[in-house]
Amino acid sequence: MHGFANPARFLRIARWLMPLCIGLGLAVAALALGWGLFFAPAEKLQGETVRIMYLHVPSAWLGMAGWMAIAGASFAELVWRHPLAAIAARASAVPGAVFTAVCLLTGSLWGRPAWGTWWVWDGRLTSMLVLLFLYFGWMALAQASESAEGGQSKAPAIFGLVGAVNIPIIHYSVIWWNAQHQPPSITAGKSAIAGAFLWPLLLATLGLTLVFAGCVLARMRALLAEQQAQARLRRRALAEVEAF
Template sequence: MHRFANPARFLRIAKPLTPALFWPGLLLTIAACAWGLFGTPTERLMGDTVKIMFVHVPAAWLGMAGWTGIAIASIVQLVWRHPLAGVAARAVAMPGAVFAAICLLTGSIWGRPTWGTWWVWDGRLTSMLILFFLYLGYIALANASSEKGNVSRVAAVFGIIGAVNIPIINRSVVWWESQHQKASITLGGSSIDSAYLWPLFAAVVGFSLLFGAVVLMRMRAALAELKIEARMRRLAEG
């Protein structure tokens, strides 16, 4: 793990990896959404509104995966004091918050014709909204840190504690009575018809590749900013 603690070594890997994730991710995302929108049949009960799943499901997955990444990076920062862990956690926060917001927005749009309302205070929706506010809190703490490009120990602890909400989101439709449908994909299999499952899988992979590329871009930008600030400081000193 500490092989990548050197920023120069990390950048040598991240520079070619960023476009290798971004362009396939962008093409796969566009293709998957087009496939889902135009190449899948109209669902018997929900009609064409079901097709919002090709954005909603990847957004929900990445909203939760993003905070899981923050929690892991925060543990690495606090326990092993890895110099890039805080940079990684900070880089994940903004795209994670964006995907959490997209999940909430698309869920509301999907819920209006399905449930007859834009919002219900059930376990899944409420815990996802809490996740979005956790992201906002983490971003505020990270930006308030005196360690440029990194995050404070307080923010790292917050990132770990906030991870308690992830299993709550995941299991909420099992633990509580909910208007939200039960899990359609589990370790035991999937209840989604293959006509929808394959473009959904492609969309999840495509959005995930884009997410990874954005995180690497943000890490590279943070490290470049640190390098410029260090150089300016040396010039000022003399």
């Protein structure tokens, strides 16, 4: 991991890896979503509405994965003082929040015909909504910390680790409580989903995960460029003051 601590080395890798992830991810996701929307069969009980699954389930996974990326980067920042950890956390926040919002939106669209209502205060739905609010809070805290302390505050990293407590709550909410949301259909080593539905779902998850990774790399490159530009401006301002 420390091999990527050098920003120049990271940028050399990200320069070709970012477009590869986004391009390949969009192609795979388009293929999977087209397969799921137009060629996969309708479900016996839910009918055509089951097709929302091909976007809803990957979005839920990536919403949680985004916060786990923040938590992992926060741990690396606090323990190892990795120079790119804070940037990785900031880069993961917006894509993670977007996928969390998509998960909630598609879940609401799916819940209306399935449950007869757009929203229920179910354990799974409520904990996902909490995750979205955690993203908003983390991004506001990171922005405020950077403005007030030049990006040196550890508060966002601590918040990132504490907020990770919500991830197992999301995962186990349908087991711990009498939830209206269905239990997990895919667990370690087995699946309750028929192959006609499972394969396009897995393919969509892979494609959107690659898109997520590409977006994180793109944002890291942009944040590093912004830092470098600010550093040049500070050096120029200091040189002008010394010359004066």
